[in-house]
Amino acid sequence: MSVLSNEQKLQIQQSREASASTRRIVSSGLEEILYEAMPVLDHGFVRVIDYMGDDAAVVQAARVSYGRGTRQVSEDRGLINYLLRHWHTTPFEMAEIKLHVKMPIFVARQWIRHRMANVNEYSARYSILDREFYIPAPEQLAAQSVQNRQGRGNVVGPVEAERILELLKEDSQRSYDHYLDMLNHDETGKPIDENRQGLARELARMNLSLNFYTQWYWKTDLHNLMNFLRLRADTHAQYEIRVYADVILDVLKRWVPLTYEAFREHRLDAATFSGEGVKALRRMLSGEKVEHSDTAMSKREWDEFMSILAKR
Amino acid sequence: MSVLSNEQKLQIQQSREASASTRRIVSSGLEEILYEAMPVLDHGFVRVIDYMGDDAAVVQAARVSYGRGTRQVSEDRGLINYLLRHWHTTPFEMAEIKLHVKMPIFVARQWIRHRMANVNEYSARYSILDREFYIPAPEQLAAQSVQNRQGRGNVVGPVEAERILELLKEDSQRSYDHYLDMLNHDETGKPIDENRQGLARELARMNLSLNFYTQWYWKTDLHNLMNFLRLRADTHAQYEIRVYADVILDVLKRWVPLTYEAFREHRLDAATFSGEGVKALRRMLSGEKVEHSDTAMSKREWDEFMSILAKR
Amino acid sequence: MSVLSNEQKLQIQQSREASASTRRIVSSGLEEILYEAMPVLDHGFVRVIDYMGDDAAVVQAARVSYGRGTRQVSEDRGLINYLLRHWHTTPFEMAEIKLHVKMPIFVARQWIRHRMANVNEYSARYSILDREFYIPAPEQLAAQSVQNRQGRGNVVGPVEAERILELLKEDSQRSYDHYLDMLNHDETGKPIDENRQGLARELARMNLSLNFYTQWYWKTDLHNLMNFLRLRADTHAQYEIRVYADVILDVLKRWVPLTYEAFREHRLDAATFSGEGVKALRRMLSGEKVEHSDTAMSKREWDEFMSILAKR
Amino acid sequence: MSVLSNEQKLQIQQSREASASTRRIVSSGLEEILYEAMPVLDHGFVRVIDYMGDDAAVVQAARVSYGRGTRQVSEDRGLINYLLRHWHTTPFEMAEIKLHVKMPIFVARQWIRHRMANVNEYSARYSILDREFYIPAPEQLAAQSVQNRQGRGNVVGPVEAERILELLKEDSQRSYDHYLDMLNHDETGKPIDENRQGLARELARMNLSLNFYTQWYWKTDLHNLMNFLRLRADTHAQYEIRVYADVILDVLKRWVPLTYEAFREHRLDAATFSGEGVKALRRMLSGEKVEHSDTAMSKREWDEFMSILAKR
Structure with a gap:
């Protein structure tokens, strides 16, 4: 490629x-x-x-x-x-x-x-844009994340992956074929049909998908x-x-x-620690055992806080 | 609608x-x-x-x-x-x-x-985006302009218009159908198949076209x-x-x-007139007959200049 | 006031x-x-x-x-x-x-x-600007900081403070008097001398100091x-x-x-801790005693780091 | 210099x-x-x-x-x-x-x-800033414009000019002398008096005027x-x-x-002409004699309009 x-x-x-x-x-x-x-x-x-x-x-x-x-x-x-x-x-x-x-x-x-x-x-x-569109590698085809509404979770299984890739490829090829067709423009740059005018480029492009x-x-x-x-x-x-x-x-x-x-x-x-995070840190450093319930952090913030301290 | x-x-x-x-x-x-x-x-x-x-x-x-x-x-x-x-x-x-x-x-x-x-x-x-895409009104389906590489010319004929609208509609509907399919998400928001995970939204969206x-x-x-x-x-x-x-x-x-x-x-x-345009104007106002060849303007600029003066 | x-x-x-x-x-x-x-x-x-x-x-x-x-x-x-x-x-x-x-x-x-x-x-x-200029309160008259090239240190002594305030006030008053003089403009807005023209405002203003x-x-x-x-x-x-x-x-x-x-x-x-800071934190939390020499932080960064952890 | x-x-x-x-x-x-x-x-x-x-x-x-x-x-x-x-x-x-x-x-x-x-x-x-301030050349010492509230008119007479330049120079020199004095800093960079601390630079600078x-x-x-x-x-x-x-x-x-x-x-x-200006131009080019009162332009805009057409 x-x-x-x-x-x-x-x-x-x-x-x-x-x-x-x-x-x-x-x-x-x-x-x-x-x-x-x-x-x-x-x-x-x-x-x-x-x-x-x-x-x-x-x-x-x-x-x-x-x-x-x-x-x-x-x-x-x-x-x-x-x-x-x-x-x-x-x-x-x-x-x-x-x-x-x-x-x-x-x-x-x-x-x-x-x-x-x-x-x-x-x-x-x-x-005129080229026939170039992005098709993800199978290992990038992840499911919607369950924790994070805005992210990826596990990789989808091979059967589902294949089906998805097939849909993406077919739709992309077809939308490009039709783009050229509307333009009345073949792959070599010549008119497909001398008697057709060809749609304005600024309009035809709307048939292309976001992976182009x-x-x-x-x-x-x-x-x-x-x-x-x-x-x-x-x-x-x-x-x-x-x-x-x-x-x-x-x-x-x-x-x-x-x-x-x-x-x-x-x-x-x-790493940035919030005011509550810094307070918790000071207590921890003075030997205190600090639990989530001892702080005013949200559960999500607490998890992020603890994961930073745990990382190595 | x-x-x-x-x-x-x-x-x-x-x-x-x-x-x-x-x-x-x-x-x-x-x-x-x-x-x-x-x-x-x-x-x-x-x-x-x-x-x-x-x-x-x-x-x-x-x-x-x-x-x-x-x-x-x-x-x-x-x-x-x-x-x-x-x-x-x-x-x-x-x-x-x-x-x-x-x-x-x-x-x-x-x-x-x-x-x-x-x-x-x-x-x-x-x-998840809605099934809403733009389909131009037939009178907006213009051919590529001949004078202006970045614009529209005449409206295309009714036969060609119909064909183009058909392509646009079909491709848009299909790309949305496949978008939902990849998401494993039916029109009512339920999973299509309980055993499939559904592709992450950030990926599935790439199948939608630019008229959405x-x-x-x-x-x-x-x-x-x-x-x-x-x-x-x-x-x-x-x-x-x-x-x-x-x-x-x-x-x-x-x-x-x-x-x-x-x-x-x-x-x-x-209207803005260039230095050359202003000079030409002064000569015209003093009664001189000015032609394009009497100026240093490009043909295109001259045409724009004359069309401003002619408009009413 | x-x-x-x-x-x-x-x-x-x-x-x-x-x-x-x-x-x-x-x-x-x-x-x-x-x-x-x-x-x-x-x-x-x-x-x-x-x-x-x-x-x-x-x-x-x-x-x-x-x-x-x-x-x-x-x-x-x-x-x-x-x-x-x-x-x-x-x-x-x-x-x-x-x-x-x-x-x-x-x-x-x-x-x-x-x-x-x-x-x-x-x-x-x-x-025309008004006769309004900033004179610091005596307790704001600080000496140049010794640690920090860009900051204040101790408050200056009362004798020095008085002298400084005197200079500031006199110079401000005089520069405003001369501003009006150049403008040929008295405090009530009338010309001082009907036979003088008065300097352009855009020029006269340059005699005002930065505390105006x-x-x-x-x-x-x-x-x-x-x-x-x-x-x-x-x-x-x-x-x-x-x-x-x-x-x-x-x-x-x-x-x-x-x-x-x-x-x-x-x-x-x-508070934001650098990569080195986070590493030091993790070691401290695991009970290790960490000195500046155990880290790759500059002395200044180390001091800032320790002062955040010490604050209460 | x-x-x-x-x-x-x-x-x-x-x-x-x-x-x-x-x-x-x-x-x-x-x-x-x-x-x-x-x-x-x-x-x-x-x-x-x-x-x-x-x-x-x-x-x-x-x-x-x-x-x-x-x-x-x-x-x-x-x-x-x-x-x-x-x-x-x-x-x-x-x-x-x-x-x-x-x-x-x-x-x-x-x-x-x-x-x-x-x-x-x-x-x-x-x-610390240097002893460098702007003193206009005498031919730049213009009076306030009469037509334009934001501009210069005629050059002021030589007597007034001399007086103004004297004021500007003296005030600038003095404000710089006092700047150094407050800093407790002589021209060579040494303390003036070992027993004084010197005002913070961020404060002393306020005594300088806008021509520095x-x-x-x-x-x-x-x-x-x-x-x-x-x-x-x-x-x-x-x-x-x-x-x-x-x-x-x-x-x-x-x-x-x-x-x-x-x-x-x-x-x-x-040059840019307003809608009214373009209309007036078209009438003038068709041979009509156009006065200010024939247009909807303000007097000021009309004067600007005419001065562009008159320039050579």
Whole structure:
């Protein structure tokens, strides 16, 4: 299953081969992978198209510097940790990244809710979409969660899985066939019937289902990228967007290794305890045995609290 | 074709019957229609849920006033016209409106691009969508425009229209049938088969097509509402979002009649001429006969220029 | 020391006396104090000018409801707690508040950094500012902190305090005298010298110092208001902005009591521990004695960590 | 009068001398001037610190391209003109620029109102400001405008100018002397008196006047940069911010020559006529003689209308 056409591969290769001299901050970690398509799901990808700055840009801005702004790595690391821990967010807004992303429409619909970003999407009013739709791997076909109204539970059995995949595939193929039919447009781009006019693209697209792929250029700053990752690389996020967040986490690591480290430590691996949680903690540390009924937490909050303390 | 269930009608009626006293600015024009569903397309609507301020809030803020801030209507009108004409946008940000909107997903996807708004969408991860999808009226089934890659041309013939509507309806019905099937959920909300688990809602939804209806609460300020209307009540906007904009234009007129008037005059009915356009105008006014070849405008810009001057 | 002129008091009183009927959600807690000036610092205030929604608007939006959306108070409280704890921020964006604030310019300069708000400031290009400047109370005259490069330490001695206050007062008075002089404008608004033209207001204002008072209309949604309060009602915030945040915290309590409660519990009284912090906690809870040297925390982070656990 | 210290000059020189290879789009026009301080007013400057993309990034995003996205210059120019003319703003959000700006505080206060930007300002809570304040050139000392409540009229006479400049200089010097005094900090950075503590920096700064210089890192995208320039390079903008906008206009020309051209043509040199204005135009073009009294325009709007048509 190939994500890219030969022409697309050639365009990417040509972009990668071009090179020029710059006085700007250069991230060697990102230069290595620039323009390359990192595959996600069955037809999707993430490509880094451009970036501005790296860890150095964060400390340079924090110091409102006339020069490079960086000092010893240990000093820069300390500053970045301090800024992140104390929610000094503006220096992280001083680095920027631009991605080309291809993803199913229902993923794009979640993604777009992060408003602090610039987006230019491929227009299905203007162009014809490809026959590309997302079909989950069987191990991703989970039942509705019983505990969580908004999540997945156990994987469905193999018979049910097969039936579901069959329905998804057939409906997707048919809706695309009919999309082309309405457009009066065959697979090679020619009219099916010279005497028909073909429906306007902006109308025909409504027959496509939400698993069809769309693509866009997406640009955001490092602060807002971390907000996105904090929510979308989380276990509560839907699997199909989480896999994109995971790929972008790797991009983050290459781009801004010090910020990535601080982000892991102070956001991803961090835990927030409510006022009641902190009180319970203090009592526990003083040797008291604390039960749920000794606190004012809801059952759900108590369970979350205890699971954080138990994890290893 | 009924847009609302009886229960929904009752809830709306109850909301409309409640009433309380307030010291705030009250817009009598909006109070009249508050909570009512104004139908759009075949299953959609716009409902005004809440608002803050009206024309008076604009002038009050412009004057950073300790009191109501309003004076004579003629003075307020003059101020509002001046503010709008000179792009003093911040006073218009001081009035706010909240709408409940139901619209096809492909319309929602255009709408959400207006980032300066607050949105809370009905979640298909959490809930099950209704069997409601948009089927265009036959007179809306237009062919792809020949001049404009992003628009509609002539209406397609009746035979083709019938065929297209048939495809749209069948595919929509089938995709919804299969959606329920995957969920293991019959039309009354019961499991189809007690032994099947049913696919997670966040997955099953991907089988629905872009003409299915979604709904959200959408809140924005008067300045950004006018930006939305300027772009979406425009003839270049897709018909299916324009009809929503047209309904909201009427809401605007009820809510802020002075601002509405100024908006019509200085935005909707206004025309912008480029530097070259202004030069051509001056030559024409001095009696010169100006042709396209006498200017540096592109053919397309020239045609747009001439059509503005010719309109009546 | 009176904050308001008699004319301003009259305007406020007239606004408070007007009353009308509305179908909208009404917050009785806010109606009581609507338009009233709550004094802050020596010449400043906060006034609530308008609002949209209250706790009910949050749950109504979260449920994308056709009616009021509220249920039992206990159910609404549970939902609001859940939303806040899990960073579901969009329902909180559905309530809005508008304040009239008067504050020293250096406070306004910190405040404006919260970009997700609408602001209309009194223009010193257009109008003449009053002779109103902030002089700290002697007990607020603190020395530079030794630990914290960005904060206050001990209160300065009475002799030094007197000297400082003298300098501040004299310089403020003189800069205002010269401001009027440049404008050729006496205290009653008449020209000082009929033969002089008077400097443009947009220029003369530059002679005023940063403790002069400015004022604006400021409007934001409940989510962003809580962001503002989390940062500005914090002990790390400068005292002169914190007193405004404290007054607004009281407004929050009146306006949205359930959200206020959840905000206290899950933001103000909550504590976030880093990955290393959580690991240390687990070891401590299992009975181990943990020292700073047993962890990878910086000394500063360790001190913050221990002080949270010690507080009572 | 030197804007930069020798150490600052050295830091800039070192930044300029460093160079590395990149696969990204490189703007040769910006590389030439990267990091250099372009002087503005008596102590201010604009420095380009970093950028992402150029004209090519606009067309690349508009085409959601896999490669460079650019074609013939004439095709790219046509596309950029089309996008700008029709308010397709998202492709212009795909290029980004970061500036280091030093400006008087009253200029910073206008500048910050452009919210769609990232800002990190030099902190006077944390650091001590330099003895640098803006004193207008005598030819900039204009009287209050008679027509326009928010603007300048004629230059004041030489005697009055001298008096005003004297006041400004003396007050600025004195307020800085007292600032240092309160801080217990002499010009070389040593304590004035070992027995005094020195006031906290966050308090002492309030004695400085609005003509003192501050500085920040400011980052925005090309679309929002053009919004800034449209308002601030305009004749209605205050001179002291307009000179910054003028320098940035030159930066724009170097960076994105095609966009600059289109921006001049369709924004700076363009004119917008209201509905009434367009009607009057049509009558004039058909040979009719139109007076103000024949239209529904206000006197002020009519004057603006006629002055556009008269300009050459």
